[in-house]
Amino acid sequence: MYNHILSIILFTPLVGALVLLFVPKENKDAIRWIANLFSLAGLLVSIPLVPWFWALRFEPGFKFTEGALNNWIPSIGASYMLGIDGISFLLIMLTTLLGWISILSSWTAIENRVKEYYIWFLVLQTGMLGVFMSLDFFLFFVFWEAMLVPMYLLIGIWGGPRKLYAAIKFFLYTLAGSVLMLLGVLYLYFNHHTLKGVYTFSIEQLYTTAPQIPFHYAVWLFFAFFVAFAIKVPMFPFHTWLPDAHVEAPTAGSVILAGVLLKMGTYGFVRFSLPFFPQVLSNPATFLNVTVRGWMIGLSIIAIIYGALVSLMQKDMKKLVAYSSVSHLGFCTLGIFALNSAGLSGSVLQQINHGISTGALFLIVGILYERRHTREISEYGGISNVMPVYATITMIMFLSSMGLPLLNGFVGEFTILQGTFMENWKWGAWAVPGVVLAAAYLLWLYQRVFFGTVTNPKNEKLHDLTPREVLTFVPLIIAAFWIGLYPKPFFQILEQPVNHLVATVHQNDTQPQGMMNAGVQPETQPAIPAASAPVTAVVKKSRSAKPAKGNN
DSSP states (O other): OGGGHHHHHHHHHHHHHHHHTTSOTTOHHHHHHHHHHHHHHHHHHHTTHHHHHHHTTTSSSOEEEEOOTTSSBTTTTBOOOEEEOHHHHHHHHHHHHHHHHHHHHTTTTOOSSHHHHHHHHHHHHHHHHHHHHBOBHHHHHHHHHHTHHHHHHHHHHHSOTTHHHHHHHHHHHHHHHHHHHHHHHHHHHHHHHHHHSOOOOBHHHHHHHGGGSOHHHHHHHHHHHHHHHHHHTTOTTSOTHHHHHHHHSOHHHHHHIIIIITHHHHHHIIIIIHHHOHHHHHOOOEETTEEHHHHHHHHHHHHHHHHHHHHHTOSBHHHHHHHHHHHHHHHHHHHHHHOSHHHHHHHHHHHHHHHHHHHHHHHHHHHHHHHHSOOBGGGOOOHHHHOHHHHHHHHHHHHHHHTOTTSHHHHHHHHHHHHHHHHOHHHHHHHTHHHHHHHHHHHHHHHHHHSSOOOSGGGTTOOOOOHHHHHHHHHHHHHHHHHHHOOHHHHHHHHHHHHHHHHHHTTTOSSOOEEEOGGGSOTTOOSSOOOSSOTTOEEEOOTTOOOOOOOO
């Protein structure tokens, strides 16, 4: 099991989908039980990965690697190769957790075509896990495209009144980005053959040749990958598909879309854009007097402010949460392009935080919608009087989303802003208002929906959360407090891949760059000097020191 743990985690949901094919569609209860058991099994089989990975957290390179070169389609150099580092490990655990929660939350929400719904949801989970595990670009692209179809069907069949419009818009946007990414992959593939004489899609091998591409070609390749990943995040101005997809998707679809699918974009930036094209981000060449890195930072700051301001104006609760994702993911991309360890580690942690907090927010909206079949804020008021447990859980997750200290959102946003201020205080100054605006739109929403007296007679008989509904929130609340109170294990998991990535990006720089504080390591780890500062502090290398190289 140890040697094939990734394959077991990857294909457990797919086995569940295959089993459901043989269950009569009229037997809805059996279908629900089987789907929930396999989604829970997907979570349970990933739990042994936690202690196993923890023991290897400071080891360089990818862990739990499976497969070999050319073992799948040798004629083109495609391989079935899996492996993870600290970044993908956290995203895999988030995926298995939210997959189970999403399927559990669908028990009463889905009544039509139940069998097809659960089959496609389990197939979607396999596709998402494959994206985070793949060490072969051909395999990565297969999983990247494979998850499009299930999500398209989940929105288009079980969505709201404008479901077809939203589904087609989501599909076309993402497919357009995928085409550009495919062209970029093919260039890297043939460029590697030119330099090494070998055709391969191995990501680890492409890491060695991609940085050698001349800048005037690399900038176009960076743009191709950027469009694909920016659409998926989504970054401004590629965000317009997201509110429609969220509003029309079923509740579980919105949870998995916000919690996991959007992270594929930020994961792509970290896994491919930064290590493949470090020369593009460090080059002083400008477009309209702004460097490539400056454009990335600028678009991130615009997303933070724009998403928050538009959220303030929404009358539909689900659309408000959807636009808040644009703002929160703006913080994630800001941390990535700060290009230091504080920013990158904060970004990855904030991606996990966003999955926890925003996933919970969509569950919260979905629970009210199931009872009242409306998401209009004006239809509610005084809900805390009739649903006190629901109101309490909602307040916790609202505070988590807005970044209150002692909850998960604070740790991620603080670390991102720390890394941003270290690079340029003006970038951080422009981003900080996003934190204030998040508090504004979330607290104002809570005030209108939960405080005061019950103003609408239709809300007087609403029943509070059922035990099943409470169960969907329990792991999310635990995770929110855990990260907020004791984030050290998460920073330890991220330390090795993030420090290596920073060293890769800045290997030709003459300016000193920050490294994540190695004080989180045990004393027996000699790789990076220990520091007495807090976990998120930064140890500056001397100007003459060269960044350490190692396996990714």
